[in-house]
Amino acid sequence: VLNESFGFNMGYSFNDSQKLTYKYTHSIYDWKYEDPISYIKGNGRWKGKIGENQMRYSPSNFLAARGWRAYNLHSLTYNDKDNGIHAHFGLTDYYKDGFTSPDTSVNPEKNFDGPGKKMSYPSRSWNFDLNKRWILGAHTVLFGGSYTEDKFSETIENNVYDWKSWNGASDGIDQRLGGKDKSYALYLQDKWAVSQKLTAYIGGRYDHYKKYDGYSQYRGKDEKDFDSSSYDKFSPKLSLDYAFNENTNAYVSYGRSFNPPILYQVYRYSDKGNSIYIPKKGGSSIYIPNPGLKPETTDTWELGLKKKIANKTDIHVDVFYAKTKDYIGSAVDTGNWKQYQNQGDAKTHGFEISLNQHHSDAWTSYINYTWQTGKVEGEKNYDIPRHLLHLGTTYSKNPWTVNLDGMFISDRTEAGEESGHFKARDAYFLMNLSTNYQFNKNFGIQFAVNNLFDREYYDEDISNNHYYIGDGRTYTLTARYSF
Template identity: 20%
Template sequence: MKRAKSCTGALALFLLSPLALAQSSSGQPTVTPELAPLVVTGTRTPTDTFFAPLIVDVIDRHDPTLRTASRVEDILADQPGLHVAGQGRRNGQTVSLRGFDRNGVLVRLDGVRQDINTGHLGNFFLDPALLREVQIARGALSSLYGSNAMGGVISFETVEAEDLLRPGENGGARLSLRGATASDELGATLSLFGKRDLSDGSSLDGLVALGRSESGDIRRAGGQTTPEDASLDSLLAKGGWQLTPDHRLFASWQHYREDANQPANPQSLTVEPDDMRDRDTTSDNLQLGHRWSPAVATQLDTRLTLSRQDIDESEAARTLQRLGVQSDGYHRLEHGWLSQTLAFGAAASHATQRPGGTASGFPEAEADSAALYLDDTLTVGRHLDQGGAGEFDLGLGARHDSYRAEDADGRESDKSRLSPRLRLAWRPSGDLMFYTGYAEAFRAPTLSELYADERHFGGFCMGPFVCVPDNFWVPNPDLQPETSKSWESGLAWSFGDWGLRASYFDTRAEDFIDTEVDIFAGTTRAVNVSRAQLWGYDVRLDWSPSSIPFTAFLGLAEVNGRDRDSGKPLGSLTPLEALAGLDHRFAGSDLTLGWRGRFARAFDKQGEDEALPGYGLHDVQLAWQVTPLLSASLKLRNIADKEWYRPDGNLGDGRSLLANVSLQW
């Protein structure tokens, strides 16, 4: 059953609307609002992402990839070395990065940790229509972000009023219509935003955005379909009061509610009719905060946060609630021949996990955590053309995390971890940098891994004389955190119209947490099992000539891994992958036509001997500012509808036309 049966026809109307309006365009120059500067994920300071000592990829809201996205898979699928598991359902989306699965990659929404962990369900509960920017920082980043930041950090930032207001405006509205043929989806988002200057010199600004979408069965690569019937309602309310140039109070509420009829395991492709169930997923993220900005190079954000996720089914329910307080800042000091850039902060939170009904693998438990971190970058020297030996950066940082968990039966787990980081960079000139660094990272066990004690699955008979009993989870409160030690080296080089970023990493991981199932004993428990080595590289090459209206880029990534004891492949590995792109800006118009190619070498399926073929996929996309008030974005993914697989064996996305038309007034 599908709710939205006319998506293809509606997309045709999306295309006709801007074509008709373009004929009556006044020809006025387009004013595209600039995104406000953001602290860069991976440094926690305002840094040029090109010359940051790690690989950071940024997707902003003007990119058709984000503008047309209806789910996280649409946003992240093009990132080399980053994989989204699942079969297109929002509830089943999880990621892997640099050899680490979902538990080793930290996800943040407006700075708030998103880490509910239950069965095959994911932790991406957000509407892409409300996003202004996505940053993907690769590498061991526990020295800044604590637990889970072993393979990297993915930060989602929602839109604000200043992102939509054009110069000279004090208010406005924006209506966005979107659709995707592969999920037979139609959606709309209405945003109201504005600002007001008060008589005392302060100012107020705010935004309210309401979204609604409905989708049906999902079409995967090669034409295979998997059942889905879902509706999504979203709300974003944000506001700020600029008391003085130095002080700002802000508040936000991000609400997500999806009602879906889908399989018990939303990551499955083939589903039996009796395996479908109704599932309501609700996520709320609230913030109250204060920002102090006494200088351009100084800022301190302090916020009180409440995050709550509820997953309700007919016979089971799961709730995770996290109340936290955090304060993060940066400050730059000049000492004549020496300068310092400090990033610092503290955080504390209380998380409560509550099961309902027959929920399995989601025990009643709670956890308290606290952290302090400091990162200091010292800069000294002059470039070679200024008579010096080059400019040098020495970065020293560490974060101390402690957590205490306890379940309903009083079983406790009390651990702490210090995550140091060391970096050295040399810039012989203003357009060339070499860097190297060492970092330690960790991942604390989840409450489910520590305390699950419910029935895992029922017993069954393999033959007339061989039967196995019911299988039950066994708690393991002595479970140790996963840890890793990483070396990473790279360069950033800007030469003429070209830009090159590259890095190589080598990670030694300890105490991977795995699930040990004993069929005949009827037990399942989480255990620390292995030592691993993970290594690979990331490369980004950009070409932006000023003389012709073309831009091009190439991204490469590969991750290899092995168990250091047995020598067997280990980790969420990545074959050699490439993402290539070419964009043409048409003269005299605000129209950009682009091509994207996604390529991968043949590889072995994770954990199995089965070989999966390589692939070459092609997309086309269009970004068009039809008039100052009307814009359109289109993306046609996997044009040939080629059948392809991710490293975990999941079937990739199929041919789909994604569209967005926005009218602002």
């Protein structure tokens, strides 16, 4: 794995109230597997038939894909505290994103060099948000708007001459896909101090979402354009917070969220680049586009209690229930292929308990546990981990800050599936350590170690259906200077 990133932050204060900040990050993430070793004996070491079912295998079955990713991230923020104005502009450009994989004719005698496939799916998104806050007696009113625009494209080249090279030549593009979306929103919230003990939050948000310019084109055939579609939704919000005293308060809330699908789920074709297919219940690992995918709408109810004990211990207990309409999940389509589809109604419920302990002015500890479960149309949702645990301790005394942080996620492997291999979603626990030394108010250095005990684990990013083996122990050194 090659993981490199660098960036910088710049800020300019016009006065004590007004400040402009710019942040930039450039990141490269490439991964590959080393050339394999075959333990099959005889003349059929790399090619032949094996097993009771005499399954055919070739050199490509011993190899996995090579992944390539590079992006630039820009963030520009303006804050005016006195006038209650906030503005933000962001741009994320994945100018290289995809993988290459070998075909059946790679040569094991030449370090598995040979032809293969390349799938490239760059994307770009930018957003803008502007809001203003007014204090009008017992009311604090926030009004604002936002705009977002995304673009996604994909090219598939089935005859790349050198599958180990991202920039290798091919005999042309076999398929092109892509599309765009945009959305804008207006939102309004009133924080109303009803009394000395009771505070109400009343608000709403209007969203307009449109996906458009979708297309698909195969080599030698005319381009097929997908229909555009638009959606509008108003999402209310209501929350009541009651303070029994300065150490204890309870709250109840209701809110609705509007969640459009990501363009990856709408327009992308994906076979994950794995030459070795590991069967799973439900069919193939090939995903096909769904231009008709609709946004999700989720209604969430919460009831919670916060309590402080002797200024040393903070306790937070929360119970939640959420119901989603037009839930987006993967399903088997015709031809035994998979596709992201609106699967109907989904329900999730659970509780969360948090504890923060202040041992001294310099030393604090925390622990957070969540239990949750969910169903989609009455069937268990395996994408939701049943148990989540987050805990750690922090020591902070100038010039040192040291944090030891741990995270546990329970397994999400479907019933009847094997664990402990690629495509499994087993339980894992990771520890991370970070230390920061502040030389003066302008200059500091941070050293961090992620996955401190070098645990091996497999997981899946359900937002884009990408399976991966987790990073081993990694080290990061960061220097920050402000002026």
